[in-house]
Amino acid sequence: MSRLNIHITGVVQGVGYRYFVSRKAVEHGLRGWVKNHADGSIQIDAVGAKAHLEDFLKYVRIGPPGARVAGVTMQWHEDDPDYVGFDIRF
Secondary structure, three states: OEEEEEEEEEEOOOOOHHHHHHHHHHHOOOEEEEEEOOOOOEEEEEEEOHHHHHHHHHHHOOOOOOOEEEEEEEEEEOOOOOOOOEEEEO
16 A cells, blocks of 8 residues: 655635545545645545555646646655545544
């Protein structure tokens, strides 16, 4: 398993971005979480097969209708936190 931590900036809050990410993560068989930051950005921590994470990344780079992704930074890890499911954190 691989782990991908993603930080998204732009117009990504108030547009259903976290719900979009959660749905796409479940579709890709990923575990982890997504949450808003006070600065208007979003953070994602996802665990799964590397090929599934790479495909998932294609979706989060675009986001749902109404989102305007300005920046994506990411870090790959090889650890496997024992996440169960994919959570939307508040």
